[in-house]
Amino acid sequence: MRVRIEHETHYEYDSPIRALIQILRMTPRAHEGQHVRRWRIEPSIDGQLRRSEDALGNIVHHFSAESGAEALTLRVAGEVETFDTNGIVKGAVTRAPDLYFLRDTPLTETDEALRAFAAEVAQYDANDVLGTLHRLMNAINGEVVFDIQPTLVSTTAHEAFAMRKGVCQDLSHIFIGCARFLGIPARYVSGYFVRIDGVTDQDAGHAWAEAKVPGLGWVGFDPANGISTTDAHVRIAIGLDYLGAAPIRGSRWGGGGESMAVKLVVEDADGAAQSQRQSQD
Numbered sequence: 001m002r003v004r005i006e007h008e009t010h011y012e013y014d015s016p017i018r019a020l021i022q023i024l025r026m027t028p029r030a031h032e033g034q035h036v037r038r039w040r041i042e043p044s045i046d047g048q049l050r051r052s053e054d055a056l057g058n059i060v061h062h063f064s065a066e067s068g069a070e071a072l073t074l075r076v077a078g079e080v081e082t083f084d085t086n087g088i089v090k091g092a093v094t095r096a097p098d099l100y101f102l103r104d105t106p107l108t109e110t111d112e113a114l115r116a117f118a119a120e121v122a123q124y125d126a127n128d129v130l131g132t133l134h135r136l137m138n139a140i141n142g143e144v145v146f147d148i149q150p151t152l153v154s155t156t157a158h159e160a161f162a163m164r165k166g167v168c169q170d171l172s173h174i175f176i177g178c179a180r181f182l183g184i185p186a187r188y189v190s191g192y193f194v195r196i197d198g199v200t201d202q203d204a205g206h207a208w209a210e211a212k213v214p215g216l217g218w219v220g221f222d223p224a225n226g227i228s229t230t231d232a233h234v235r236i237a238i239g240l241d242y243l244g245a246a247p248i249r250g251s252r253w254g255g256g257g258e259s260m261a262v263k264l265v266v267e268d269a270d271g272a273a274q275s276q277r278q279s280q281d
Contacts, residue, residue, distance in 0.1 A: 002269040007026070012070070015256045018068070020065055025059070033229075039077075048062075192205055208224070
């Protein structure tokens with residue numbers, strides 16, 4: 001699939017900023033499941049954009065500016081060619097050992113209720129870790145309702161599970177926490193998703209999880225959609241949780257209050273071209 005992405009994050013400040021720095025994890029890396037055809041980051045104000053790599057192998061850009069701007073738009077756009085690998089992540093850069101991804105974080109730690117749920121629904125089988133993870137994913141998808149209202153970026157896995165509501169970030173944190181409780185290394189993935197219903201305008205990027213399966217390697221699980229990852233998923237960054245793979249984090253001096261608006265288009269470019277040709281026939 002040829003996936004076209006246009007993602008704009010626009011900030012408005014109450015007064016001119018004195019300086020800012022933004023850390024961007026918004027650039028995909030190539031692996032056997034995806035090939036980056038073109039990709040560009042375009043800040044709307046003058047500044048310095050430096051590319052580097054973090055400890056987990058994610059591509060990171062640091063954008064710094066001292067311009068007195070009252071607004072900033074960060075735009076990323078490009079195309080990624082994706083391939084269905086049945087959820088198996090092959091050839092991806094991984095800097096940390098597998099055991100690193102057994103570490104709990106405040107966002108992924110489990111409580112007694114979540115541990116009991118994991119033990120009951122996953123029915124852990126050391127000889128069938130893949131089956132264990134599929135049972136866990138399907139149970140979370142059936143138990144937790146996708147709802148953008150009740151949770152925040154700071155909501156923990158056990159808090160979202162207690163409400164039985166959350167967004168893709170929350171369902172991924174629940175999956176990761178449960179998998180780690182079962183002794184299976186798991187990590188958070190940020191990226192984009194081509195919706196099956198054909199809707200291209202989206203409110204935010206997507207998130208899912210990857211877990212280590214003996215004999216297969218890292219495998220992607222998308223509990224928000226109840227599927228293993230496919231060519232509809234564009235993989236951007238990994239982390240122990242959302243904070244380690246967040247698209248944008250940063251700080252600024254001055255500016256007072258701020259507001260933020262996001263515009264995101266994720267489109268199957270080949271499918272869109274075919275539809276356009278059919279409409280012209």
